[in-house]
Amino acid sequence: MQSLLLIVGVLLFSCVDAINIYVLPEGGNDTSPLQYGLMFEDINHAGDGGLYAELIRNRAFQGSTVYPANLDGYEPVNGAVLSLKNLSNPLSSSMPSSLNVAKGVQNGIIGFANTGWWGIEVKPHNYAGSFYVKGDYDGDFSVSLQSITTGDVLATARVKARCGVHDWTEHRYNLRPTRQASDTNNTLSITFDTKDLKDESLDFNLISLFPPTWNNRPNGLRIDLVEALSELDAKFLRFPGGSDIEGLLSPYWYKWNETVGPLKDRMSRPSAWGYEESNGIGLIEYMNWCDDLGLEPILAVWDGHYLSGEVINEADLQPYIEDTLNQLEFLMGSVETTYGSWRASLGYPKPWKINYVEIGNEDNLYGGLDTYIAYRFKAYFDAITAKYPDITVMESLTGMPSPQRAASDYHQYTTPDGFVSQFSYFDQFPIDNRTLNGEVATVYPNNPSNSVAWGSPFPLYPWWIGSVAEAVFLIGEERNSPKIIGASYAPTFRNINSWAWSPTLIAFDADSSHTSLSTSWHVIKLLSRNRIAHNLPTTSSEGGIGPIYWVAGQGDKPESYLFKAAVYNSTGDMSVAVTFSGSRAKSATLTVLSSQDPNASNYPGGPEVVQTNVSSVVAKSEGVFQFTLPNLSVAVLTTE
Ligand SMILES: *[C@@H]1O[C@H](CO)[C@@H](O)[C@H](O)[C@H]1NC(C)=O
Ligand SMILES: *[C@@H]1O[C@H](CO)[C@@H](O)[C@H](O)[C@H]1NC(C)=O
Numbered sequence: 001m002q003s004l005l006l007i008v009g010v011l012l013f014s015c016v017d018a019i020n021i022y023v024l025p026e027g028g029n030d031t032s033p034l035q036y037g038l039m040f041e042d043i044n045h046a047g048d049g050g051l052y053a054e055l056i057r058n059r060a061f062q063g064s065t066v067y068p069a070n071l072d073g074y075e076p077v078n079g080a081v082l083s084l085k086n087l088s089n090p091l092s093s094s095m096p097s098s099l100n101v102a103k104g105v106q107n108g109i110i111g112f113a114n115t116g117w118w119g120i121e122v123k124p125h126n127y128a129g130s131f132y133v134k135g136d137y138d139g140d141f142s143v144s145l146q147s148i149t150t151g152d153v154l155a156t157a158r159v160k161a162r163c164g165v166h167d168w169t170e171h172r173y174n175l176r177p178t179r180q181a182s183d184t185n186n187t188l189s190i191t192f193d194t195k196d197l198k199d200e201s202l203d204f205n206l207i208s209l210f211p212p213t214w215n216n217r218p219n220g221l222r223i224d225l226v227e228a229l230s231e232l233d234a235k236f237l238r239f240p241g242g243s244d245i246e247g248l249l250s251p252y253w254y255k256w257n258e259t260v261g262p263l264k265d266r267m268s269r270p271s272a273w274g275y276e277e278s279n280g281i282g283l284i285e286y287m288n289w290c291d292d293l294g295l296e297p298i299l300a301v302w303d304g305h306y307l308s309g310e311v312i313n314e315a316d317l318q319p320y321i322e323d324t325l326n327q328l329e330f331l332m333g334s335v336e337t338t339y340g341s342w343r344a345s346l347g348y349p350k351p352w353k354i355n356y357v358e359i360g361n362e363d364n365l366y367g368g369l370d371t372y373i374a375y376r377f378k379a380y381f382d383a384i385t386a387k388y389p390d391i392t393v394m395e396s397l398t399g400m401p402s403p404q405r406a407a408s409d410y411h412q413y414t415t416p417d418g419f420v421s422q423f424s425y426f427d428q429f430p431i432d433n434r435t436l437n438g439e440v441a442t443v444y445p446n447n448p449s450n451s452v453a454w455g456s457p458f459p460l461y462p463w464w465i466g467s468v469a470e471a472v473f474l475i476g477e478e479r480n481s482p483k484i485i486g487a488s489y490a491p492t493f494r495n496i497n498s499w500a501w502s503p504t505l506i507a508f509d510a511d512s513s514h515t516s517l518s519t520s521w522h523v524i525k526l527l528s529r530n531r532i533a534h535n536l537p538t539t540s541s542e543g544g545i546g547p548i549y550w551v552a553g554q555g556d557k558p559e560s561y562l563f564k565a566a567v568y569n570s571t572g573d574m575s576v577a578v579t580f581s582g583s584r585a586k587s588a589t590l591t592v593l594s595s596q597d598p599n600a601s602n603y604p605g606g607p608e609v610v611q612t613n614v615s616s617v618v619a620k621s622e623g624v625f626q627f628t629l630p631n632l633s634v635a636v637l638t639t640e
């Protein structure tokens with residue numbers, strides 16, 4: 001009677017699909033050392049107002065014809081009159097505009113406050129800041145972090161003025177709040193006393209405030225956001241774009257030489273994403289980031305094509321190619337070379353090594369394809385490989401007829417079903433034809449025409465069924481790993497206060513306790529941290545693949561075996577038996593990611609919607625493991 005009830009129960013409630021998968025002991029291929037990585041460009045305030053730890057918004061009033069200089073982020077204190085001035089002797093040619101703070105009707109303490117990137121997080125740790133002043137003043141400056149919510153002053157520093165009418169003088173300060181502020185609605189204010197002012201006003205520029213940074217790098221990165229990246233155990237970083245490297249229109253191409261050296265000499269640039277970017281994260285900051293996280297740099301270079309569709313003629317392309325060679329010399333040249341010695345003078349005598357260079361970004365779009373095929377790619381490819389034969393030069397697209405057998409870069413933004421239907425996409429690629437999968441993300445829900453409605457709003461955050469579908473696609477890619485350089489989700493970051501594109505891997509605002517790791521972040525973390533170093537052929541009791549999609553192989557130690565799977569669209573739980581023919585393992589660890597709701601998302605302040613179940617599986621016999629996976633799950637089994 002009991003067993004009858006059990007059978008009825010099984011039939012009614014669980015409807016198990018079963019599959020036996022056999023992993024053959026040999027015959028596979030070594031996989032790419034990179035596999036999972038990161039893609040970064042300053043989109044969604046990913047850089048300025050995000051990963052770049054600078055807390056002052058609009059610190060140097062930089063602008064362009066696209067985004068004119070302005071006073072965003074600034075408020076007067078005690079009736080001061082704030083205005084933007086282009087003085088005849090600016091701080092630098094990179095920073096032509098500055099802030100003039102003039103006496104209003106009130107005498108006494110006046111000044112300005114900066115409201116940060118939609119708030120400033122104040123915690124009991126050290127803050128290091130600086131600002132430049134010009135004018136006739138011999139009193140003190142008072143620099144304070146203050147709460148708007150409570151009115152409390154959280155930390156103050158007195159800075160003795162060393163000003164002059166003719167020259168800009170840098171003033172440095174440190175702040176150490178004794179407690180955490182109640183929220184991030186805080187300002188940094190700088191005030192002075194009109195009784196010590198000989199003139200009517202003072203001019204300020206490059207107003208800066210940094211909290212502690214990752215690895216204590218000066219001009220460094222925001223700790224909680226780097227921690228979120230470091231947990232992924234990523235292996236490469238593609239930078240500095242993305243559309244952003246292309247530039248909106250001439251003459252705003254990405255000039256690497258304007259992103260290095262002292263901050264006061266860094267030019268700003270109109271980003272592709274609705275704001276002026278400071279280049280605070282410049283070429284050296286990117287390389288430090290790679291060093292700190294053990295990431296292989298995939299350096300994207302500008303290739304003569306703007307998003308506006310403007311293209312550099314073949315006859316005029318040479319200076320831009322030389323600029324790329326200069327950049328490579330800056331990174332890799334000895335201190336005896338022109339650009340290597342510049343690098344050394346900035347404190348980096350040891351050359352870096354660049355193994356991958358990508359020529360442009362998505363040159364199949366915005367009127368770039370014809371000239372890319374006709375001359376642009378070849379010109380860059382020839383020049384780079386002549387000087388650096390070991391560098392893998394990458395096309396910014398796939399499917400281009402290319403005599404050079406360069407590597408390519410496949411980008412895909414689609415629906416959940418769209419990714420699942422591309423499980424076998426890379427099977428057709430020849431083995432010696434390697435591609436990066438530089439941008440992968442589910443951006444639109446399944447729909448009857450199974451297409452993305454470009455131009456209509458995308459979901460704000462990755463959602464579970466989409467993240468499972470990405471896993472299906474990434475597993476298909478891992479099966480082809482010798483042909484694949486690696487994969488990265490894009491975009492990586494979104495500041496929820498100001499953004500141009502959703503969904504993203506990580507969402508954040510000024511409050512580090514709000515940083516939200518998406519459902520896709522969890523999936524990539526699981527796949528990335530369990531690396532298959534050598535994949536193995538498999539067979540199964542069911543002919544085709546789906547609703548379970550898998551890959552198997554050996555880990556970094558040959559005696560360790562891994563099985564990775566995603567279940568998508570099963571009619572119920574799947575009973576899976578995996579036989580590792582080469583293994584004598586008696587137990588294994590199974591990690592299963594699942595979610596109650598296929599549409600659930602992680603978002604700032606919301607609950608964690610991804611359930612992570614880790615269990616130990618005892619082998620039925622040596623190397624044979626049986627377990628159950630629910631519909632819409634992603635799993636990794638590793639033998640012990
Ligand atoms: C002042 O300089 C900014 C660049 O910071 C520029 O965009 C603006 O046109 C200049 N304004 C005037 C009046 O020259
Ligand atoms: C800070 O508080 C002020 C006053 O309540 C409000 O107008 C402003 O939007 C808040 N700013 C942030 C970043 O929360």
Ligand SMILES: *[C@@H]1O[C@H](CO)[C@@H](O)[C@H](O)[C@H]1NC(C)=O
Pocket residue numbers: 255257258323
């Ligand atoms: C950076 O290099 C480019 C190309 O060589 C050049 O046009 C530009 O003026 C340089 N920028 C500065 C600030 O020297």
Ligand SMILES: *[C@@H]1O[C@H](CO)[C@@H](O)[C@H](O)[C@H]1NC(C)=O
Pocket residue numbers: 398399400401402405406407408428429430433
């Ligand atoms: C790589 O293989 C794909 C699929 O066969 C093909 O479309 C593409 O042109 C090849 N790329 C190169 C650079 O050979």
Ligand SMILES: *[C@@H]1O[C@H](CO)[C@@H](O)[C@H](O)[C@H]1NC(C)=O
Pocket residue numbers: 417420421569
């Ligand atoms: C998943 O199932 C739905 C219907 O339940 C179907 O429309 C869709 O095509 C299936 N997707 C895949 C990739 O099997």
Ligand SMILES: *[C@@H]1O[C@H](CO)[C@@H](O)[C@H](O)[C@H]1NC(C)=O
Pocket residue numbers: 027028029431479480535536537538
């Ligand atoms: C290994 O590479 C060979 C040669 O391209 C290919 O036929 C085979 O399918 C690959 N095996 C696996 C398990 O990826």
Ligand SMILES: *[C@@H]1O[C@H](CO)[C@@H](O)[C@H](O)[C@H]1NC(C)=O
Pocket residue numbers: 465568569570571572598631632
């Ligand atoms: C499995 O998930 C797919 C996709 O959401 C759904 O169409 C299907 O109904 C699910 N199956 C079960 C048994 O819940």
Ligand SMILES: *[C@@H]1O[C@H](CO)[C@@H](O)[C@H](O)[C@H]1NC(C)=O
Pocket residue numbers: 445446598599
């Ligand atoms: C999930 O969202 C899709 C599309 O937005 C909708 O069709 C579907 O009914 C939702 N599923 C659930 C379980 O809420």
Ligand SMILES: *[C@@H]1O[C@H](CO)[C@@H](O)[C@H](O)[C@H]1NC(C)=O
Pocket residue numbers: 592593594611612613630633
């Ligand atoms: C994960 O574990 C929880 C609690 O132990 C359990 O309720 C849930 O069914 C498990 N989910 C999966 C997918 O195994």
